[in-house]
Amino acid sequence: RAFGGDRAFFVTNGTSTSNKIVHQALVRPGDIVLIDRDCHKSHHYGLVLAGGQPYYIDAYPLTQYSMYGSVPIRPIKEALLKLKAEGKLDKARLLVLTNCTFDGHVANCKRTMEECLAIKPDLIFLWDEAWYGYARFTPFLRRRSGLGAAALLDEQLRDPEYRKRYEAFKAQAGDLGAGLDGALGELDPGNAKLLDMHLLPDPDRARIRVYETDSVHKSMSALRQASIVVVKDQDFHDVEEAFHEAYFTHTSTSPNLQIIATLDLARRQMELEGYEL
Numbered sequence: 001r002a003f004g005g006d007r008a009f010f011v012t013n014g015t016s017t018s019n020k021i022v023h024q025a026l027v028r029p030g031d032i033v034l035i036d037r038d039c040h041k042s043h044h045y046g047l048v049l050a051g052g053q054p055y056y057i058d059a060y061p062l063t064q065y066s067m068y069g070s071v072p073i074r075p076i077k078e079a080l081l082k083l084k085a086e087g088k089l090d091k092a093r094l095l096v097l098t099n100c101t102f103d104g105h106v107a108n109c110k111r112t113m114e115e116c117l118a119i120k121p122d123l124i125f126l127w128d129e130a131w132y133g134y135a136r137f138t139p140f141l142r143r144r145s146g147l148g149a150a151a152l153l154d155e156q157l158r159d160p161e162y163r164k165r166y167e168a169f170k171a172q173a174g175d176l177g178a179g180l181d182g183a184l185g186e187l188d189p190g191n192a193k194l195l196d197m198h199l200l201p202d203p204d205r206a207r208i209r210v211y212e213t214d215s216v217h218k219s220m221s222a223l224r225q226a227s228i229v230v231v232k233d234q235d236f237h238d239v240e241e242a243f244h245e246a247y248f249t250h251t252s253t254s255p256n257l258q259i260i261a262t263l264d265l266a267r268r269q270m271e272l273e274g275y276e277l
Contacts, residue, residue: 109149137274
């Protein structure tokens with residue numbers, strides 16, 4: 001309820017472990033994972049454990065400030081279309097992005113997921129929000145959080161008006177030679193115009209599969225290593241057993257009860273006072 005998911009899992013050894021749980025649960029040996037090259041090292045370790053193949057995408061440089069921003073949408077689309085052209089899109093399983101970065105740069109989560117799902121309708125998203133757990137509790141930032149954007153996208157795909165927008169997009173894509181193929185709505189990966197178009201997903205095919213990891217200890221009132229995995233995945237039944245096994249793999253049988261208590265304390269405080277804070 002507090003974080004906008006269908007399920008939440010308490011983790012008492014940090015978001016490094018939350019990330020590894022998600023990777024181990026979702027990624028199968030040989031799967032391709034599109035991932036921010038500047039992501040936290042726990043994601044690299046998670047891919048090693050799961051046998052995933054990283055497809056690194058660079059964040060944009062802000063040289064004047066000696067830092068990097070988030071990962072733009074264009075190179076993510078470029079990567080997906082390249083995989084499609086090579087006949088490897090079926091291997092693309094997961095997109096991993098940091099939101100927000102250590103320096104405070106946030107992604108446009110809804111637009112990113114929207115355009116990715118137009119190319120790969122069953123792509124899963126992992127938003128590493130280690131530094132951004134508080135975003136849920138202000139309307140201004142909620143829409144730029146992974147689960148806030150997932151809720152907006154879910155609502156959009158169910159809206160009859162959106163279906164009209166999608167039909168208009170299909171017609172436009174056809175006019176531009178982007179090759180939307182009949183009922184399947186397949187985009188032509190060789191058409192460079194797609195990189196600069198706002199792509200829309202097919203409401204009959206797109207799946208909402210979003211995972212968010214939050215370091216509650218970083219921006220809320222919880223003890224160190226207090227973390228959560230929040231899940232909004234309409235196909236969770238397909239991975240539920242694997243997720244629980246991954247969770248048990250990384251979770252102690254004697255967890256720190258004080259950390260668990262402060263996780264719920266932080267949740268309560270943020271529901272009552274989060275907007276003011």
